[in-house]
Amino acid sequence: MAVRIVPVTTLDPAPEAAALAEQWNDVLVASTVATMGDDHDAWSLASRRARESSTSWDHRYFAAVDEGDRLDGGDGVGGVDGGAGHGTVVAAAELVLPRRDNLTLALLDLAVRPDHRRRGTGTLVLDHLVRLAQEAGRTTLLTETAYPSGGSNPGEAFLRTHGFEVGQTMQRNDxxxxxxxxxxxxxxxxxxxxxxxxxxxxxxxxxxxxxxxxxxxxxxxxxxxxxxxxxxxxxxxxxxxxxxxxxxxxxxxxxxxxxxxxxxxxxxxxxxxxxxxxxxxxxxxxxxxxxxxxxxxxxxxxxxxxxxxxxxxxxxxxxxxxxxxxxxxxxxxxxxxxxxxxxxxxxxxxx
Ligand SMILES: CC(C)(COP(=O)(O)OP(=O)(O)OC[C@H]1O[C@@H](n2cnc3c(N)ncnc32)[C@H](O)[C@@H]1OP(=O)(O)O)[C@@H](O)C(=O)NCCC(=O)NCCS
Incomplete structure (x- = not known):
């Protein structure tokens, strides 16, 4: 497996960048649907785009691309950065660094495509986000998980394995x-x-x-x-x-x-x-x-x-x-x- 982590932007209208952003958001939605079913609350691509333009928070988006699934028959070097056509997005992540306050925090969101789990991809992407948060001087990482009443979420075991603790439990009320x-x-x-x-x-x-x-x-x-x-x-x-x-x-x-x-x-x-x-x-x-x-x-x-x-x-x-x-x-x-x-x-x- 050759998985590379590449930056994603939802703000570039060029076809390859836009296709990558779409695949990236599709992974976030698919992962949420796997846990929450159709009654999910995944952000739309339009919302992700609006968030990326914020001046109060620095939103950075990343995709993990499996080059083993290359569609172009290329040499595997540098192709992925050009867009989604050079591999398959198997994980999607977001790192949010507050800019105006809470400068010790980094908020993250990470999802691995359901058919690509338990192969170390989540850990690979998390390590990348942790490194970036540390480089930005952040000392506390925050993230969240959700599951429908009576269900479960594999993210909880993953986060415990990686040293996270529960800081707050919320109810979703309808x-x-x-x-x-x-x-x-x-x-x-x-x-x-x-x-x-x-x-x-x-x-x-x-x-x-x-x-x-x-x-x-x-x-x-x-x-x-x-x-x-x-x-x-x-x-x-x-x-x-x-x-x-x-x-x-x-x-x-x-x-x-x-x-x-x-x-x-x-x-x-x-x-x-x-x-x-x-x-x-x-x-x-x-x-x-x-x-x-x-x-x-x-x-x-x-x-x-x-x-x-x-x-x-x-x-x-x-x-x-x-x-x-x-x-x-x-x-x-x-x-x-x-x-x-x-x-x-x-x-x-x-x-
Ligand atoms: C959480 C998630 C990102 C993990 O991705 P992954 O690629 O499967 O994770 P890894 O393969 O790197 O797992 C690393 C370790 O975490 C633990 N772990 C991960 N999934 C687990 C599960 N379903 N049950 C128990 N332990 C699990 C294991 O210790 C695993 O090591 P092992 O496979 O050698 O036993 C993925 O399940 C996912 O996308 N979940 C939905 C979104 C989410 O909850 N994200 C977390 C909050 S941001």
């Missing part, structure tokens, strides 16, 4: 909105709820940056070495642009505290425009000093109703919650969410 659409939202004394079905509004950006910063410190992080994130209006704007380029529409609701005029809570849903049947619940935060007034549930209900009015095709809304996040899980259970999968966040500290 809401069947056809039978659990929340009722109309009661007006809350002292607060006003505002909703946009067309992404984060410009006039919210400053306050939303503050809320996103607080999201990084106020939501439970288990044993993970996560530090406060550095958000400003430009970063929220960039995130909004990336969502649009991923062919997703954000439906967002915020709570304004009438006494100060400031936004003190937000929640966001993302709807894949081409396939709106499954929508994704993103972050929800109520600032500590405004908790206990029912804002979380009111916001999520208002947002769900607005999303469903704009996209009546939505059948399911999906979210992920840390197992230890009792208050958020209680809000979701009251709305009718049910657990459908387990996700684990893994951490390894480099020596």
């Amino acid at each position: 809401l069947d909105v056809r039978s659990h659409l929340p009722g109309a939202v009661a007006l809350l004394d002292g607060y006003a709820i505002e909703t946009s079905t067309d992404d984060t509004l410009d006039e919210w950006l400053e306050d939303r940056a503050h809320l996103s910063r607080r999201m990084s410190t106020d939501a439970p992080v288990g044993d993970l070495d996560l530090a406060e994130e550095d958000w400003d209006a430009d970063r929220v704007r960039e995130q909004r642009d990336a969502t649009r380029r991923s062919n997703r529409r954000a439906v967002e609701s915020v709570a304004r505290h009438l006494g100060t005029g400031r936004l003190v809570a937000f929640t966001q849903l993302q709807v894949p425009v081409a396939e709106p049947v499954l929508a994704y619940q993103q972050d929800t935060l109520v600032l500590r000093e405004h908790r206990g007034h029912g804002l979380g549930q009111a916001l999520k209900s208002a947002n769900l109703r607005a999303a469903r009015e704009t996209f009546p095709e939505i059948a399911t809304v999906r979210t992920w919650n840390a197992q230890e996040n009792g208050p958020m899980i209680a809000v979701n259970e009251a709305l009718g969410y049910r657990t459908t999968a387990v996700q684990r966040e893994w951490q390894r500290r480099l020596g």
Whole structure:
């Protein structure tokens, strides 16, 4: 077996580079389908492309190409870098290096094609990512695994073998909105709820940056070495642009505290425009000093109703919650969410 690791970019429109990027993403999707079935959450190529353009995170993509499967009969030297036509992509990986904060971290994602496992490819690619993370001065590696309720994921044994430990366990929770659409939202004394079905509004950006910063410190992080994130209006704007380029529409609701005029809570849903049947619940935060007034549930209900009015095709809304996040899980259970999968966040500290 002659496996070479080559860089991949989703931003180069040249046919060979684009074909390689497509094969690379196909491996990520095939690997996810093998574990999660058709009800999976693998990123689309459009989302991967939007992520690669980020200025807040350095996204680096890699493919492991088996040159034993060469289609061109070439000499095996240098051919792979030119594109996908010179071998078969047997593994796909992503290394993410935060640029603005959390500079000790490297996040990775690694998948080996299901018919190519237990031949050392995963280890080969992981070693490559670890080397790059170390060269970039990163000291903690983070990654995740998922499996449907009652299932399993071979990644867990692989990660333990390679010195990773569980840092946090999450539930994947689904809401069947056809039978659990929340009722109309009661007006809350002292607060006003505002909703946009067309992404984060410009006039919210400053306050939303503050809320996103607080999201990084106020939501439970288990044993993970996560530090406060550095958000400003430009970063929220960039995130909004990336969502649009991923062919997703954000439906967002915020709570304004009438006494100060400031936004003190937000929640966001993302709807894949081409396939709106499954929508994704993103972050929800109520600032500590405004908790206990029912804002979380009111916001999520208002947002769900607005999303469903704009996209009546939505059948399911999906979210992920840390197992230890009792208050958020209680809000979701009251709305009718049910657990459908387990996700684990893994951490390894480099020596
Ligand atoms: C995890 C994954 C990348 C491993 O790829 P791989 O090429 O099969 O891994 P390797 O052949 O290098 O395995 C190295 C060692 O890990 C352990 N391991 C890997 N898969 C295992 C499994 N299914 N059961 C038990 N141990 C396993 C073994 O110790 C193995 O050594 P051995 O084959 O000599 O016993 C692959 O199963 C995969 O793509 N899984 C889905 C995605 C995922 O979970 N990725 C991990 C998080 S990023």
